[in-house]
Amino acid sequence: MSEDRPEFDCAMPENPEIRRLDEWDGQRLRRLADEYASPLYVLDLQRVRENYRRLFAAFPDADVHFAAKANTARPVLRTLHSEGAGIECASAGEAVRALDAGVPSERVQYTAVNPPAEDLDLVVGRWEDGADDLTITVGALDTLDRLESRGYDGRLCVRVNPGVGAGHHEKVATGADAKFGVPYERAGEALAEAADRGFDVVGIHAHAGSGISGEDLDSHRELVSRMGDLARDSPVDLEFVDIGGGFGVPYREDEDPLDLDAVADATRAALGEIDATLVIEPGRYLVADAGVLLTTVNTVKPAPDTRVVGVDSGMTTLLRPAMYDAYHPIRNVAANAADRPAVAQTVTGPICESADVFCTDRSIAECRRGDMLAIGNAGAYGYEMASQYNSRPRPATVVLDRGQEAVARRRETIDDVTRLEQEVEWL
Ligand SMILES: Cc1ncc(COP(=O)(O)O)c(C=O)c1O
Numbered sequence: 001m002s003e004d005r006p007e008f009d010c011a012m013p014e015n016p017e018i019r020r021l022d023e024w025d026g027q028r029l030r031r032l033a034d035e036y037a038s039p040l041y042v043l044d045l046q047r048v049r050e051n052y053r054r055l056f057a058a059f060p061d062a063d064v065h066f067a068a069k070a071n072t073a074r075p076v077l078r079t080l081h082s083e084g085a086g087i088e089c090a091s092a093g094e095a096v097r098a099l100d101a102g103v104p105s106e107r108v109q110y111t112a113v114n115p116p117a118e119d120l121d122l123v124v125g126r127w128e129d130g131a132d133d134l135t136i137t138v139g140a141l142d143t144l145d146r147l148e149s150r151g152y153d154g155r156l157c158v159r160v161n162p163g164v165g166a167g168h169h170e171k172v173a174t175g176a177d178a179k180f181g182v183p184y185e186r187a188g189e190a191l192a193e194a195a196d197r198g199f200d201v202v203g204i205h206a207h208a209g210s211g212i213s214g215e216d217l218d219s220h221r222e223l224v225s226r227m228g229d230l231a232r233d234s235p236v237d238l239e240f241v242d243i244g245g246g247f248g249v250p251y252r253e254d255e256d257p258l259d260l261d262a263v264a265d266a267t268r269a270a271l272g273e274i275d276a277t278l279v280i281e282p283g284r285y286l287v288a289d290a291g292v293l294l295t296t297v298n299t300v301k302p303a304p305d306t307r308v309v310g311v312d313s314g315m316t317t318l319l320r321p322a323m324y325d326a327y328h329p330i331r332n333v334a335a336n337a338a339d340r341p342a343v344a345q346t347v348t349g350p351i352c353e354s355a356d357v358f359c360t361d362r363s364i365a366e367c368r369r370g371d372m373l374a375i376g377n378a379g380a381y382g383y384e385m386a387s388q389y390n391s392r393p394r395p396a397t398v399v400l401d402r403g404q405e406a407v408a409r410r411r412e413t414i415d416d417v418t419r420l421e422q423e424v425e426w427l
């Protein structure tokens with residue numbers, strides 16, 4: 001697989017490991033929000049490329065599969081595919097997005113977790129209709145039965161529960177959660193059984209969790225070493241060993257970027273010699289700092305202990321702070337914000353939930369009604385986790401690429417929010 005990747009020069013002086021929120025051009029962000037309205041996701045495709053190239057330079061022998069769950073915007077899938085990435089899909093919907101974006105089926109991997117019947121029908125249907133090189137990753141013997149009963153005997157990867165979890169929050173550690181994968185001790189049997197039943201067994205997969213930092217290096221080593229052992233003991237020849245994604249990025253201004261070379265060295269050492277291609281599945285690392293969310297201040301009120309700033313996006317636009325207490329940098333990009341004092345402010349959205357808070361008592365240039373705020377590192381798991389709760393339409397996404405810009409996803413309207421309603425005639 002990896003031989004098909006295009007050649008490019010990895011020595012790029014203009015490829016810093018993190019793009020901090022301060023480095024975005026405030027004037028351009030204001031102009032974008034004026035032109036395309038607020039709230040607005042802005043995504044820089046050139047930054048996505050830079051992130052891919054840096055990761056690939058650290059893992060030159062690996063095949064990189066982008067975890068599309070971090071950002072499924074079609075230009076992102078196309079950009080990463082044209083850089084050489086495969087696409088890892090968490091649902092039939094993501095697989096359809098990848099295939100419809102023009103990603104060839106041999107570069108599409110569908111990771112089926114307790115897959116709904118419609119997902120299996122859809123993916124197997126696409127496989128029958130020509131997408132015959134896609135790979136399905138199964139994490140339970142039940143899924144083998146369900147694929148067999150649909151006539152699937154294509155490429156198959158077995159997801160293993162490595163018994164090692166990691167990540168930025170307990171809610172994103174998957175590696176020791178029994179929901180994911182077949183137990184490590186039973187993985188060999190599962191591989192043999194899948195091969196006996198006629199599936200084209202090509203790989204093994206495990207994922208420790210998301211947002212792994214330097215402190216999690218021991219867990220990472222442990223997972224990789226277990227996967228190396230499993231590959232050497234496998235009863236079937238494997239094409240690849242997929243060690244998942246999870247490469248973290250700094251969200252706080254004073255956090256250091258992940259030392260990719262240290263992670264790559266630890267990976268190689270822990271994996272040992274294997275007769276298969278190493279696959280990594282990054283999501284966040286490739287897109288997080290390529291995106292910002294722009295949002296407008298509509299309310300400012302002094303509260304007993306803090307200054308409360310109300311903005312036009314909320315937990316329905318960017319869920320991470322409410323769901324994981326995640327920190328996202330916030331900058332006031334108003335034209336004259338630099339002349340104002342930095343004061344403690346609590347930035348909140350329009351949703352009727354007290355969790356609808358982007359930050360509490362954070363020191364930010366004093367906000368006034370009409371100011372534009374930029375929320376950083378919003379390119380991963382931002383739009384993807386957005387919802388219509390409180391009947392709020394989702395925002396637009398604009399993509400930038402070296403001076404060009406285009407709307408990649410239009411803004412939803414109230415009509416989009418209500419269009420599934422049906423008249424119940426007996427009411
Ligand atoms: C199976 C799998 N692969 C890849 C990823 C991507 O993780 P990340 O965005 O942290 O790289 C995830 C998300 O945690 C995942 O569940």
Ligand SMILES: N[C@@H](CCCC[NH3+])C(=O)O
Pocket residue numbers: 172174210211320324380381
């Ligand atoms: N949604 C999570 C990460 C992905 C978890 C997927 N297994 C986050 O925003 O951090």
